[in-house]
Amino acid sequence: xxxxxxxxxxxxxxxxxxxxxxxxxxxxxxxxxxxxxxxxxxxxxxxxxxxxxxxxxxxxxxxxxxxxxx
Amino acid sequence: xxxxxxxxxxxxxxxxxxxxxxxxxxxxxxxxxxxxxxxxxxxxxxxxxxxxxxxxxxxxxxxxxxxxxxxxxxxxxxxxxxxxxxxxxxxxxxxxxxxxxxxxxxxxxxxxxxxxxxxxxxxxxxxxxxxxxxxxxxxxxxxxxxxxxxxxxxxxxxxxxxxxxxxxxxxxxxxxxxxxxxxxxxxxxxxxxxxxxxxxxx
Numbered sequence: 001x002x003x004x005x006x007x008x009x010x011x012x013x014x015x016x017x018x019x020x021x022x023x024x025x026x027x028x029x030x031x032x033x034x035x036x037x038x039x040x041x042x043x044x045x046x047x048x049x050x051x052x053x054x055x056x057x058x059x060x061x062x063x064x065x066x067x068x069x070x
Numbered sequence: 071x072x073x074x075x076x077x078x079x080x081x082x083x084x085x086x087x088x089x090x091x092x093x094x095x096x097x098x099x100x101x102x103x104x105x106x107x108x109x110x111x112x113x114x115x116x117x118x119x120x121x122x123x124x125x126x127x128x129x130x131x132x133x134x135x136x137x138x139x140x141x142x143x144x145x146x147x148x149x150x151x152x153x154x155x156x157x158x159x160x161x162x163x164x165x166x167x168x169x170x171x172x173x174x175x176x177x178x179x180x181x182x183x184x185x186x187x188x189x190x191x192x193x194x195x196x197x198x199x200x201x202x203x204x205x206x207x208x209x210x211x212x213x214x215x216x217x218x219x220x221x222x223x224x225x226x227x228x229x230x231x232x233x234x235x236x237x238x239x240x241x242x243x244x245x246x247x248x249x250x251x252x253x254x255x256x257x258x259x260x261x262x263x264x265x266x267x268x269x270x271x272x
Contacts, residue, residue, distance in 0.1 A: 054199075058220065058223075062210065062224065
């Protein structure tokens with residue numbers, strides 16, 4: 001069985017993690033740029049729906065990975 | 071207990087659990103490769119303050135416990151190498167970044183974000199949450215992480231999503247007192263994030 005910590009150690013670098021944080025920075029900057037304008041209900045609902053999709057995709061990916069034994 | 075205060079305590083509780091785990095790793099030498107003694111002191115300070123923020127308020131939900139258990143499971147899944155320990159700790163920090171109080175960036179300051187309307191901050195938190203989840207999925211598909219690590223993240227993500235759902239339900243409620251605590255956590259974690267970026271640039 002693959003050691004997950006070894007995989008992370010070998011492949012997922014600190015640099016990759018920080019690249020993700022850069023993307024988060026972009027999101028924050030965009031929100032600040034939007035300023036004091038309110039968020040339409042539909043827009044907020046869309047964000048929650050997108051998060052639902054992301055979570056569902058992760059679950060599916062986990063199932064695939066398990067089926068492949070990794 | 072005020073429902074808003076209770077809600078924020080959940081957020082702070084999760085943060086305290088995560089930062090506590092990171093400090094534990096550090097105490098065990100797991101962060102020796104990447105964190106200097108001075109930064110360990112900062113991590114310790116973050117943990118102490120977050121812990122104090124959650125203490126004395128009847129914090130009685132399971133979010134903190136679940137986060138701590140997820141991290142513990144990740145660590146105990148196999149005997150870690152020291153470097154592996156460090157990477158997992160950073161993964162935990164990244165998971166923490168998906169929490170709603172961490173809608174922070176180097177360009178968009180905590181002050182700027184705090185001044186945004188509640189709905190805007192909530193949306194930013196949800197978008198951040200989705201983005202981190204998407205990146206973890208990509209890493210799993212690219213076989214950069216195992217399904218076990220992804221499962222540990224998913225457990226954290228489900229907990230933080232629950233907090234977001236509750237925040238959504240609280241829209242329209244006066245959050246002024248809760249925002250003061252939120253600002254404290256933001257300031258501290260901005261420092262942590264700045265540290266990570268500084269380390270990367272070396």
